[in-house]
Amino acid sequence: MTRTIAAVISFVVLCGVDATQAANCTITAILSPDSFPIESLGTLRTVQRVAVTNSGDWVASISVNNDAGPAVTALLANGEVLVRTGHAPDEPAGTTVKSILGMDTNNQGDVLWAVGLDGLPGGTNYGYYANGQLLAWKHGPAEAEELAPGSTYGAIYGGSIDDAGRVVLTAYVYETPSTGLFVVLLLVPDAGGTYTEHVILREEDPLHAPAWYFIDGGGVAADNDGAVLARLNVLAPSGYELSGYYRIGYDDPANLTIEQLASVLGPLAVPNEHWAILGGADIGAGTHVIRGESQIGSHGDSDVVITRDDSVFLQEGDHIGGGHATLTKTNAVRTNDHGEILWHGQWAGEPWEELPFALFMNRRPLAIPGVTEVDGLTLEYVTDGVSAISDSGAFVVFSAGVVAGEPTHQGLYMVQREPNTCFTENLDCDARVGFSDLLTVISRWGPCPGICFEDLDRDGSIGFAELLLLIYAWGPCLPD
Numbered sequence: 001m002t003r004t005i006a007a008v009i010s011f012v013v014l015c016g017v018d019a020t021q022a023a024n025c026t027i028t029a030i031l032s033p034d035s036f037p038i039e040s041l042g043t044l045r046t047v048q049r050v051a052v053t054n055s056g057d058w059v060a061s062i063s064v065n066n067d068a069g070p071a072v073t074a075l076l077a078n079g080e081v082l083v084r085t086g087h088a089p090d091e092p093a094g095t096t097v098k099s100i101l102g103m104d105t106n107n108q109g110d111v112l113w114a115v116g117l118d119g120l121p122g123g124t125n126y127g128y129y130a131n132g133q134l135l136a137w138k139h140g141p142a143e144a145e146e147l148a149p150g151s152t153y154g155a156i157y158g159g160s161i162d163d164a165g166r167v168v169l170t171a172y173v174y175e176t177p178s179t180g181l182f183v184v185l186l187l188v189p190d191a192g193g194t195y196t197e198h199v200i201l202r203e204e205d206p207l208h209a210p211a212w213y214f215i216d217g218g219g220v221a222a223d224n225d226g227a228v229l230a231r232l233n234v235l236a237p238s239g240y241e242l243s244g245y246y247r248i249g250y251d252d253p254a255n256l257t258i259e260q261l262a263s264v265l266g267p268l269a270v271p272n273e274h275w276a277i278l279g280g281a282d283i284g285a286g287t288h289v290i291r292g293e294s295q296i297g298s299h300g301d302s303d304v305v306i307t308r309d310d311s312v313f314l315q316e317g318d319h320i321g322g323g324h325a326t327l328t329k330t331n332a333v334r335t336n337d338h339g340e341i342l343w344h345g346q347w348a349g350e351p352w353e354e355l356p357f358a359l360f361m362n363r364r365p366l367a368i369p370g371v372t373e374v375d376g377l378t379l380e381y382v383t384d385g386v387s388a389i390s391d392s393g394a395f396v397v398f399s400a401g402v403v404a405g406e407p408t409h410q411g412l413y414m415v416q417r418e419p420n421t422c423f424t425e426n427l428d429c430d431a432r433v434g435f436s437d438l439l440t441v442i443s444r445w446g447p448c449p450g451i452c453f454e455d456l457d458r459d460g461s462i463g464f465a466e467l468l469l470l471i472y473a474w475g476p477c478l479p480d
Contacts, residue, residue, distance in 0.1 A: 027367070027374050030058065030397070031079070031412035045071060047386055047399035047412050051105045054392040059111055060412055061100040073100045075113055082132075083115060091134040092127065095119035101126055104160050107224075107391060112161040128159050130167055135187055135195055144185060146199035148175040160222035165189045168220050168228045168250070184220070184230060186250050200253050201230075221283050224337075224391065226251030229283035234263060245281050245290055262290050262307070269311050270294060276302050284391065285337040289313070308339055314363070332385035336393040342366075344384050357384055359398050363427075366415060367400060374413055377402040383410065393417070425456060425473040433473045441466045 031044055042064040049061045059082075063073045074084035083089070087097045099116035110131055117125045120139065127137035136142070142151040155172040162168075167187040174180040184201040222228045227249045234242040244263030248256060260266075266275050276295035281288065287309055293302040294315070303316040334342040346357050359367040359382045372379045383399035390396075396415040427437045444454040444462045454462050456469045 026417075027372070027413055027415050029375055029411055030414045031060070031062070031076075042072065044410065046410055047383065048073075048100070049103055050386055050388045050397045050399065050412065051103065052388050052390045052395045052397045052414070053105060053107045053109070054390045054394065055107070056390070056395045056414070056416070057105070057109060058388075058395075058397050058412075058414065059103055059105045060397075061103055062412075075100050075103055075111075075115075077105075077111060082111060083113065083129075089115075089117075089127070089129070089132070089134065092117070092120060092137060092140070095125075095127075102159070106161050106163045106165070108163055108165065110161055110165050112159055112167055114156070114159065126156070128156060128167075128169065130161065130165070130187075130189075130195070131193075133193065133195075135167060136169060136171070136185075142171070142173045142185075142197070144183075144197035144199045146202070147173060147183075151175045154180050158220045160220050160228065162222040162226070163224045166222075166250075167195070168222050170220050170230060184228070184248065186253060198253050200250050200256060201248060201258075221281070223283045223285050225249075225285045227257075227283065229261070229281055229288060231278070231281070243278055245278065245288075247283065247288065261288055262292070268294050268305070269307065270305075270315070272296050280333050282333060282335045284335045284339060287335060287337070287339040289333050289335040289339075289341050291333040291343070306333055306341065306343060308335070308341060313341060314343075332387065334387065334389050336389050337391045338393050340389065340393050342387055342389045342396060344382065344387070356381060358382055359387060359400075361389075361396065361417075366396065367398060367413075369400075374402065425470050426477050427454060432476045433470055434475075438467070438470055441470060 031047065045063045045065050047060055047062050050058065051060075052058045057078055059075065059077050061073065061075050063071055065071060072085050075082045083097055083100070085097050085099065089095060089097065095117045096119055097115045098118045101114040101116055103111060103113040105111045112128065112130050114126055114128050117127055117137065120137075122139050125138050127140070128135045136153055136156055138153055138155060140153050142153050144151075152174050153171055154174045157170045157172075159167055159169045166189070169185045169187065171183055171185060172180055173183050181203040183199050183203070186198045186200045187195040188198065189195050220228050220230045227247050230246055230248055232244055232246055234244050242264045244266070245261040247259045247261055249258070250256060261281075262275055262278060264275050264278055268274055273294045273296050275292055277293040279291040279293075281290040289306060289308050291304070291306045294305045295302045305312060305316065306314040332344045340362055343360050344357055345360055356369045358365050358369065367379060367382050369379050369381045380401040380403050383401070387396065387398035394417065396417065397412060398415070399410060399412050401410045425433045425437060427440045441454050441456075441462060446463075447461050454466065456466045459465065
């Protein structure tokens, strides 16, 4: 373990590992792992979900140990409690919050959240709220004019909010007590904050010939260009159901734009390989990332892969610094408006043993258990899947455990960094393409076993094409 870490440190610039190397980013604790003096909730137990804006404002759902009673879950915005278990929302009347199920935020400070609710008939229930205003709840009215009068929500699967305050929901709606359909809904606020529902896509709407589709209720992620990434199940002409990711442009609901981004058994930008499994995905302005597993043929071995737009960004076995990356089986992958990628994975520095799961930014580690220190405490682990990046890329938040006596305590941490718009060519992670990157390419000149990051055009070798790409990208890599 020690030799592996030493080799890694000697190769890459790590944020928060060595203060002399951290000129481009800093890590600070924003939720202390050893105390939690907010409304006397108790001590922090776990961080479950996070989000962060371009101004560094953050939202997190957490659980705490409460000495006075059962554990409490709460939703925080910059440390202030928005909602917690036991709270009684204004609507639906007579209900109390029993759990935090999900949340999202935008760069205007609006917060969308989903909570489990007690006090309503019909068993398990939950509702979606924007800044505390009830938008929809299970068994509640679905009021889009495109639906039959008296329609009700049978289920709500996911939601996201954009910078205009518009909310996109995926749901199953009953138009009669015995007949329902899957829908994608757009909720648009007026100047007074009242939302109007619109159906922008419904089950069996034709997306492109010859196939017909129905919505499987997957989660959604909205960007700020009026588009949403949704996971839909495809009913193919053969009768098979295939899962896929679609980008739905909703700025003009009467003229939707729908683009298929990936589908199970669909092609990959790797010769003779196709998608075997689709995992998590995220969307930025004009860009998207998808994580899944690729396969050669119908019985070949599968590899974990991350794609950005139409190209493979990372595949199992790729070089990461001094070793090879072995991606985790998590669905956690995030992107921003510059196409940067935040992901969780496991790596190994051959011939040494594997390192624990770490948090990566683009092609370099951002936080490494056993190495990265924050406020004098060493990270013991990075919480798999609990991370977020702002649209601008200037802020990253993540959850990790630190060694602070026994037991290990979990906290929430923020990274302030310089976004990097040419991270493919910026091999040394210093936010500019220069002589160091040139020397790295020259040192790897020739055939590239497997897929390596210095192979910029991914043709299996490192040569003059890479030099031309470096020259073209030469200079600073910071956004306009």
